Amino acid sequence: MVPQQKTSPMPFHRYEPFAPVDLPDRTWPAKTITEAPRWLSTDLRDGNQALIEPMDSARKHEIFQLLVKMGYKEIEVGFPSASQTDFDFVRSLIEDDLIPDDVQISVLTQAREDLIERTVQSLVGAKRSTVHLYNATAPTFRRVVFRVDRQACKDIAVEGTRHVMRFAEQYLGETEYFGYEYSPEIFVDTELDFALEVCEAVMDVWQPGPGREIILNLPATVERSTPNVYADQIEWMSRNLSRREHVVLSVHPHNDRGTGVASAELAVMAGADRVEGCLFGHGERTGNVCLVTLGMNLFSQGVDPKIDFSDIDEIRRTVEHCTQLPVAPRHPYGGDLVYTAFSGSHQDAIKKGFTDLDARAEEAGKAVEDYPWDVPYLPIDPKDVGRNYEAVIRVNSQSGKGGVSYIMQRDHSLDLPRRLQIEFSQVIQAHMDTDGGEFQAEKIWGVFSDTYLAENGPVAVLAHRSSTAEDGTYTIEADARVNGEIRELKGTGNGPISAFGDALADVDVKVRVIDYVEHSMGEDGNARAAAYVEAEIDGRTVWGVGIHSSITTASLKAMCSAIGRA
Numbered sequence: 001m002v003p004q005q006k007t008s009p010m011p012f013h014r015y016e017p018f019a020p021v022d023l024p025d026r027t028w029p030a031k032t033i034t035e036a037p038r039w040l041s042t043d044l045r046d047g048n049q050a051l052i053e054p055m056d057s058a059r060k061h062e063i064f065q066l067l068v069k070m071g072y073k074e075i076e077v078g079f080p081s082a083s084q085t086d087f088d089f090v091r092s093l094i095e096d097d098l099i100p101d102d103v104q105i106s107v108l109t110q111a112r113e114d115l116i117e118r119t120v121q122s123l124v125g126a127k128r129s130t131v132h133l134y135n136a137t138a139p140t141f142r143r144v145v146f147r148v149d150r151q152a153c154k155d156i157a158v159e160g161t162r163h164v165m166r167f168a169e170q171y172l173g174e175t176e177y178f179g180y181e182y183s184p185e186i187f188v189d190t191e192l193d194f195a196l197e198v199c200e201a202v203m204d205v206w207q208p209g210p211g212r213e214i215i216l217n218l219p220a221t222v223e224r225s226t227p228n229v230y231a232d233q234i235e236w237m238s239r240n241l242s243r244r245e246h247v248v249l250s251v252h253p254h255n256d257r258g259t260g261v262a263s264a265e266l267a268v269m270a271g272a273d274r275v276e277g278c279l280f281g282h283g284e285r286t287g288n289v290c291l292v293t294l295g296m297n298l299f300s301q302g303v304d305p306k307i308d309f310s311d312i313d314e315i316r317r318t319v320e321h322c323t324q325l326p327v328a329p330r331h332p333y334g335g336d337l338v339y340t341a342f343s344g345s346h347q348d349a350i351k352k353g354f355t356d357l358d359a360r361a362e363e364a365g366k367a368v369e370d371y372p373w374d375v376p377y378l379p380i381d382p383k384d385v386g387r388n389y390e391a392v393i394r395v396n397s398q399s400g401k402g403g404v405s406y407i408m409q410r411d412h413s414l415d416l417p418r419r420l421q422i423e424f425s426q427v428i429q430a431h432m433d434t435d436g437g438e439f440q441a442e443k444i445w446g447v448f449s450d451t452y453l454a455e456n457g458p459v460a461v462l463a464h465r466s467s468t469a470e471d472g473t474y475t476i477e478a479d480a481r482v483n484g485e486i487r488e489l490k491g492t493g494n495g496p497i498s499a500f501g502d503a504l505a506d507v508d509v510k511v512r513v514i515d516y517v518e519h520s521m522g523e524d525g526n527a528r529a530a531a532y533v534e535a536e537i538d539g540r541t542v543w544g545v546g547i548h549s550s551i552t553t554a555s556l557k558a559m560c561s562a563i564g565r566a
């Protein structure tokens with residue numbers, strides 16, 4: 001019988017289910033995203049206001065420069081009426097001429113006259129700027145925070161917009177561009193008809209038209225529903241707003257349910273033109289939607305994100321330094337561990353994937369970097385974000401032969417034969433059972449050297465000479481140390497391995513060679529060679545390995561290695 005789940009003791013009855021939107025002819029599920037939306041980074045505002053220690057001026061400048069360098073063209077730089085620090089930062093950007101001509105800064109304010117005035121004052125001298133005004137419109141906020149009815153709530157937005165326009169005229173005069181953004185805060189809990197009514201009233205004041213857009217930002221201030229409901233809300237607004245062609249429909253998803261990225265993506269499918277978020281998902285509570293994830297999700301679908309993530313670790317380091325909060329090791333695209341496989345079957349598939357990719361690129365006459373990426377378990381090429389392949393495969397108790405042999409190949413150019421991979425992987429596993437934890441690449445090499453290359457077995461070749469007769473018979477003469485004694489051995493066969501096997505019979509060492517593989521360990525003429533011998537000795541089947549600049553010496557060493565192993 002299937003085990004029956006029990007009723008949770010938690011008080012789930014205290015919470016209301018979210019209401020679906022009545023939109024049976026929704027169109028967004030059939031849409032695909034083919035181009036990047038307009039991005040706004042609110043790292044310096046929503047991100048900053050949620051930090052344990054808000055950024056000082058130096059850190060704010062660092063983030064601003066990072067955002068500009070990455071390619072963000074709309075940057076919310078603060079809440080100037082909040083503090084002198086916030087105000088002064090905006091002033092320093094403008095007065096020190098730090099804002100590139102193609103970057104638009106914006107500043108946030110509550111819909112209060114005195115705060116709006118101070119906010120607009122902070123922008124004096126800016127070439128391109130936007131004031132962003134918000135007031136909460138949801139029923140709980142109307143009742144609890146503002147203690148107002150619908151009409152009075154709408155009036156706050158309308159009056160606020162008028163103040164913005166009046167103060168802009170008073171303080172800013174003619175600028176290259178002055179824009180306006182309005183957010184009905186808590187949009188997701190606001191009745192849709194009322195959200196629309198407030199936005200229309202705000203537009204009636206701002207009067208959007210050709211060359212005079214308005215940004216209407218519909219925030220999931222607290223994410224409260226599945227992403228499809230948010231998408232329905234956005235599609236409904238997009239369909240019902242007047243002057244739609246002059247409206248930049250913006251979304252501002254938070255991540256309270258952990259679905260901020262999905263909400264943003266479905267919202268874009270539903271008609272949103274613009275997305276606000278923060279790098280690595282900083283922001284209130286569980287954060288704003290992560291701009292890195294959104295951008296890289298597009299990239300991984302072949303869509304230009306219009307943002308440069310090619311040095312993801314530099315981006316991460318800067319964000320960690322400025323926010324003083326760590327990025328989780330499993331954070332999409334930027335976490336330390338996200339391109340690393342520990343588990344055996346993943347490592348095996350990745351290793352095969354790399355080999356296959358190299359082969360197909362070569363066949364197509366293309367550089368691997370230009371060939372379509374298709375490697376199991378790696379959604380993107382780590383090199384595209386500035387990572388190398390060092391960390392792709394790491395070995396612990398969950399790993400198998402694929403991972404171990406990948407490291408031997410990557411770090412030491414040793415292409416272990418399949419059955420040797422199995423044998424060596426068991427050797428590593430035995431160590432792992434004793435030592436536990438992760439097995440670093442150097443430690444794997446140490447075990448390999450001790451196991452196969454130590455030359456501490458009963459037979460060691462000190463020198464050898466060989467000749468081939470006309471009939472092809474190969475003769476070898478070797479000076480060898482056998483059980484501590486120096487002996488001169490001689491044997492014949494069809495090659496060094498069989499001749500040496502024959503010679504060993506004289507000293508009572510019986511070796512039956514099962515398999516032999518050799519390869520060069522590099523491209524240049526001075527490259528060394530690796531030889532692998534699988535042999536049955538005293539009833540045991542073992543592998544031996546030899547490495548030397550002479551392939552014959554490498555083969556003899558491999559024989560001695562196998563004898564030592566047996």
Ligand SMILES: CC(=O)SCCNC(=O)CCNC(=O)[C@H](O)C(C)(C)COP(=O)(O)OP(=O)(O)OC[C@H]1O[C@@H](n2cnc3c(N)ncnc32)[C@H](O)[C@@H]1OP(=O)(O)O
Nearest residue numbers: 049079081082083109110111112134135136145146185221
């Ligand atoms: C969802 C968001 O992230 S919104 C952005 C939130 N960010 C911040 O608040 C950071 C910066 N804020 C601050 O530094 C301060 O809040 C300040 C300086 C702006 C204002 O401080 P104070 O004047 O002390 O007001 P306080 O922050 O307590 O705000 C509460 C008052 O503002 C009113 N209010 C809140 N939001 C708004 C708004 N958007 N528009 C108009 N009034 C508002 C409240 O109703 C309340 O009024 P009451 O005192 O008459 O009841």
Ligand SMILES: CC(C)C(=O)C(=O)O
Nearest residue numbers: 134183185186219221
């Ligand atoms: C000010 C608004 C846009 C906000 O941050 C939110 O609603 O989350």
Ligand SMILES: [Mg+2]
Nearest residue numbers: 046221252284
């Ligand atoms: Mg927010």
